[in-house]
Amino acid sequence: xxxxxxxxxxxxxxxxxxxxxxxxxxxxxxxxxxxxxxxxxxxxxxxxxxxxxxxxxxxxxxxxxxxxxxxxxxxxxxxxxxxxxxxxxxxxxxxxxxxxxxxxxxxxxxxxxxxxxxxxxxxxxxxxxxxxxxxxxxxxxxxxxxxxxxxxxxxxxxxxxxxxxxxxxxxxxxxxxxxxxxxxxxxxxxxxxxxxxxxxxxxxxxxxxxxxxxxxxxxxxxxxxxxxxxxxxxxxxxxxxxxxxxxxxxxxxxxxxxxxxxxxxxxxxxxxxxxxxxxxxxxxxxxxxxxxxxxxxxxxxxxxxxxxxxxxxxxxxxxxxxxxxxxxxxxxxxxxxxxxxxxxxxxxxxxxxxxxxxxxxxxxxxxxxxxxxxxxxxxxxxxxxxxxxxxxxxxxxxxxxxxxxxxxxxxxxxxxxxxxxxxxxxxxxxxxxxxxxxxxxxxxxxxxxxxxxxxxxxxxxxxxxxxxxxxxxxxxxxxxxxxxxxxxxxxx
Numbered sequence: 001x002x003x004x005x006x007x008x009x010x011x012x013x014x015x016x017x018x019x020x021x022x023x024x025x026x027x028x029x030x031x032x033x034x035x036x037x038x039x040x041x042x043x044x045x046x047x048x049x050x051x052x053x054x055x056x057x058x059x060x061x062x063x064x065x066x067x068x069x070x071x072x073x074x075x076x077x078x079x080x081x082x083x084x085x086x087x088x089x090x091x092x093x094x095x096x097x098x099x100x101x102x103x104x105x106x107x108x109x110x111x112x113x114x115x116x117x118x119x120x121x122x123x124x125x126x127x128x129x130x131x132x133x134x135x136x137x138x139x140x141x142x143x144x145x146x147x148x149x150x151x152x153x154x155x156x157x158x159x160x161x162x163x164x165x166x167x168x169x170x171x172x173x174x175x176x177x178x179x180x181x182x183x184x185x186x187x188x189x190x191x192x193x194x195x196x197x198x199x200x201x202x203x204x205x206x207x208x209x210x211x212x213x214x215x216x217x218x219x220x221x222x223x224x225x226x227x228x229x230x231x232x233x234x235x236x237x238x239x240x241x242x243x244x245x246x247x248x249x250x251x252x253x254x255x256x257x258x259x260x261x262x263x264x265x266x267x268x269x270x271x272x273x274x275x276x277x278x279x280x281x282x283x284x285x286x287x288x289x290x291x292x293x294x295x296x297x298x299x300x301x302x303x304x305x306x307x308x309x310x311x312x313x314x315x316x317x318x319x320x321x322x323x324x325x326x327x328x329x330x331x332x333x334x335x336x337x338x339x340x341x342x343x344x345x346x347x348x349x350x351x352x353x354x355x356x357x358x359x360x361x362x363x364x365x366x367x368x369x370x371x372x373x374x375x376x377x378x379x380x381x382x383x384x385x386x387x388x389x390x391x392x393x394x395x396x397x398x399x400x401x402x403x404x405x406x407x408x409x410x411x412x413x414x415x416x417x418x419x420x421x422x423x424x425x426x427x428x429x430x431x432x433x434x435x436x437x438x439x440x441x442x443x444x445x446x447x448x449x450x451x452x453x454x455x456x457x458x459x460x461x462x463x464x465x466x467x468x469x470x471x472x473x474x475x476x477x478x479x480x481x482x483x484x485x486x487x488x489x490x491x492x
Contacts, residue, residue: 001487002156003192004131004147006172010163011194013054014230014470015222016130020062021471022480023126031124032058035113035146036073036132038083040261040298041232044390044431048372049089050074053264057231058128061467072116073109073145078259078298078347087112091369106143113145114153121154126487129156136179148184157189157486165195165224170206174213189486190219192478197224200477220478228469229271229462231264242278245288249276250447253289255316255332256281258306259298262392265329266293268435268459274444274451281307283315290447291325292316294332296431300363300395301342301353304335313356320358325424325446328359330393333418333427337361338400346394359419359427360403365395374430375412378442380420385438386412389430397429409433435459 001019003012016032023030037052043066045051051071059066068089075083078094085092087109121127131147151158162173173191180188191210196203200221207218245251254266256279263279270277278285286292294316297303307313320326328336337355342348342365355362373390377383387409399405399419408418408428418428423446433439437459444451 001126001483002129002131002151002154002158003161004135004151004158004188005133006136006160006162006176007134007166008132010161010166011222012130012161013058013232015161015192015194015474016054016128017058017061017230017467018470018474019128020058021467022475023128024061024063025468025471028126029064029124030062030126030128031064031120032062032070032130033117033120033127034071034130034132035117035150036075037071038075038077038132040076040259041264042074042076042086042262042392044371044373044392045089046373047089050086050091050369050371050392051089053231053262054130058130060463061470062128064124067120069116069120072113076261076298084298088116089371106145110145110149113150117150117154127154127156129154134176135160135184136176138179141181148180148187151187152183156187158187159190159192159219160188161192161194163195164193164203164221165197169193170210170213173210177214188216190217190483192219193221195224196221217479217482219483220474222474222477225473228473229267229466230470231267231463242276243280243282244278244285246276246278248450250274250291250444250450251289252277252291252293253286254279255286255292255294255307255312257295257297257303257331259303261296261298262330262431263295265295265431265434269440271457271459271462272440273457274454281310281312283311286312286315286319289319289324290450291327291443292319294326294328294335294427296329296393297331297335299347300331300334300365301340301347301350303331304340304353304355307335307356316356316358320425323424325443326358326426327443328427329433330429330431333359333429334363334395334397336425336427337363337397339363340395341365358425359421360400361397361419361427362400363395363397367394369394370429374417376409376417376430378439379407379410379416380442383438383442385436387433387436387438389432389436391417391429392431393429397427 005012020030039052041053043056049068055071056066074086077083135147336358339362341352346365407416408420420426
């Protein structure tokens with residue numbers, strides 16, 4: 001089956017996650033697939049390759065390891081006009097939008113993504129395909145890799161997802177179908193209305209109207225939910241995050257960068273009852289934080305320059321002097337050093353830029369991208385717990401000349417990672433480090449007066465519970481017998 005949308009952010013990824021879980025619960029062996037994804041949040045596969053975070057989440061819901069065949073093409077925006085292109089998990093350089101959409105290149109890419117799907121199809125059933133954006137962008141028809149051309153290649157039954165919360169549901173659903181070519185149109189077997197608020201009985205006549213207009217069934221009207229937590233990769237979700245400090249908990253501020261990546265690093269903290277997590281670049285709010293985290297960035301030098309322009313850099317230095325804990329992750333770790341050099345122009349035209357000077361390290365940007373899952377333990381007294389994380393970065397960071405080695409972590413392969421000055425100042429390349437309860441406890445240990453009587457929780461068990469809640473929610477509001485009937489009937 002394939003889920004396509006009337007637009008972006010209509011809930012395709014979440015519904016794909018739900019159906020991966022539903023099919024698993026029903027005894028099948030499903031897998032997700034999205035031919036092309038665009039996101040700054042990515043994940044490292046067990047093989048040490050890179051895919052979109054959404055497909056990693058969907059694979060987790062399906063109960064299987066993630067693989068690059070689930071997302072063979074990933075675009076990571078680096079500016080308003082350029083993106084890093086990840087093909088089958090490995091970077092193939094940066095492209096402008098014009099370069100990327102050249103027709104001659106699309107033929108090669110189309111063969112690659114179709115080959116990935118074909119490999120996946122031999123190992124799993126069913127495949128839950130996800131489209132991208134709107135299916136009615138007719139200006140992109142010739143270059144489209146991910147929507148209806150992929151559905152035709154896969155022979156997929158297609159289900160159109162519309163977001164009723166944003167309004168215009170009749171026009172968006174009917175118009176999306178009307179703009180399809182006849183061969184594409186006959187593949188669309190049903191409609192899913194997402195994010196409904198209010199009494200479902202009030203939309204019963206609307207369901208009938210849509211079915212009469214479009215000639216296909218509405219398989220479900222799925223209510224908006226607030227009590228289910230599923231990791232999201234789209235930065236649109238950041239708009240719903242807290243932006244101010246709060247009394248009574250350990251306040252952890254995530255510095256809001258223009259090119260912020262992998263904000264899913266902080267999902268565990270967001271659920272920790274001891275912590276209030278908020279995102280900000282407001283210097284007054286940063287001053288209220290107990291802990292400040294500099295997150296990953298897709299353009300470290302540009303974001304660092306912006307921190308100097310907006311006063312955040314000075315606020316971070318002031319916070320350090322006043323005893324606030326500062327942690328840098330990936331690009332944030334690079335920013336905390338003394339200097340960043342980029343002689344090969346990986347990020348742009350600036351060949352050397354001064355860092356914040358919070359850590360006695362320097363970074364050299366390199367063309368080779370490090371992507372791997374790792375096991376590690378902290379290089380701190382009395383902390384021996386084995387932890388897990390992953391690396392996705394370009395650049396090598398090492399102590400300045402004459403400075404001692406002071407790694408934050410020892411990796412299972414015998415190498416080290418990061419740098420720690422003291423309990424209140426440290427940096428690491430390890431994404432997912434905050435998914436380890438032992439590290440969170442280490443980070444919060446100086447703030448015992450605020451955490452007393454509050455306990456942590458098992459985030460992995462929490463995620464499994466959320467997948468089941470999501471599946472139950474979607475199952476309760478979708479005609480699952482009709483869905484299975486459509487999927488098992490040869491319509492074409």
